[in-house]
Amino acid sequence: MKHSNAPILKAINLTFNYPHQELFNNLSVEIPAGITLVRGGDGRGKSSLLRLLAGDLPAQAGELQINGVSLNEQPDLYRRQVFWVDPRSEAFDQMTAHEYFASLHATYPKFDDSLLPALTEGLSLTPHLDKKLYMLSTGSKRKVWLAAAFAAGATLNLLDDPFASLDKASINFVVKMLNRVAGNSPQAWVIALYDAVDGVPFTTTIDLGD
Ligand SMILES: Nc1ncnc2c1ncn2[C@@H]1O[C@H](COP(=O)(O)OP(=O)(O)OP(=O)(O)O)[C@@H](O)[C@H]1O
Numbered sequence: 001m002k003h004s005n006a007p008i009l010k011a012i013n014l015t016f017n018y019p020h021q022e023l024f025n026n027l028s029v030e031i032p033a034g035i036t037l038v039r040g041g042d043g044r045g046k047s048s049l050l051r052l053l054a055g056d057l058p059a060q061a062g063e064l065q066i067n068g069v070s071l072n073e074q075p076d077l078y079r080r081q082v083f084w085v086d087p088r089s090e091a092f093d094q095m096t097a098h099e100y101f102a103s104l105h106a107t108y109p110k111f112d113d114s115l116l117p118a119l120t121e122g123l124s125l126t127p128h129l130d131k132k133l134y135m136l137s138t139g140s141k142r143k144v145w146l147a148a149a150f151a152a153g154a155t156l157n158l159l160d161d162p163f164a165s166l167d168k169a170s171i172n173f174v175v176k177m178l179n180r181v182a183g184n185s186p187q188a189w190v191i192a193l194y195d196a197v198d199g200v201p202f203t204t205t206i207d208l209g210d
Pocket residue numbers: 018019020021023040041042043044045046047048049
């Protein structure tokens with residue numbers, strides 16, 4: 001048996017539709033280690049698919065498993081394997097970035113503080129670490145989520161439009177980090193984008209159409 005080739009996430013016959021917007025009917029996908037691109041035009045359901053995989057949006061039918069742990073049967077254990085933040089979240093607004101990072105240890109036992117100085121430096125976040133998140137610009141707040149993702153050590157990492165609102169230097173840094181984590185074989189990274197970007201080593205594409 002080649003365990004290393006087993007998919008990290010299995011979605012089986014997922015169905016999710018909004019009342020006036022059909023999105024997914026019996027969608028089955030397997031996500032391996034490495035970087036998976038979820039691509040699609042405006043409104044094709046990229047964000048909704050990430051939220052479904054995170055266990056944030058409940059599917060109307062179907063099954064999700066990460067390394068054999070079922071979202072339906074063991075929701076807490078499933079969610080602890082996932083790093084996901086809705087980029088527009090205001091849930092952590094009263095925390096500083098430092099406090100937010102510290103709060104993640106409870107959920108992610110592999111959260112690696114030793115990575116934070118290089119991550120915050122690479123994303124030019126260092127001057128903002130002691131500000132409450134509501135004080136940060138959209139781009140800086142998105143950088144906090146990105147730094148957290150790269151430090152969390154979660155099995156499945158879901159990034160919604162990770163280059164949005166970022167300056168060029170930070171985009172280059174995120175591309176560099178994605179190249180680094182692409183080889184972390186127990187980890188899967190799922191990245192929702194309008195289209196592929198140069199320099200990111202995608203291994204799999206889930207195409208939601210234009
Ligand atoms: N809460 C909701 N109620 C009803 N329809 C919704 C809701 N949220 C999203 N939709 C619709 O579902 C579709 C998919 O939305 P979603 O945000 O998942 O798409 P997306 O591919 O991420 O698009 P974008 O990149 O434009 O955000 C869109 O047509 C959107 O208008």
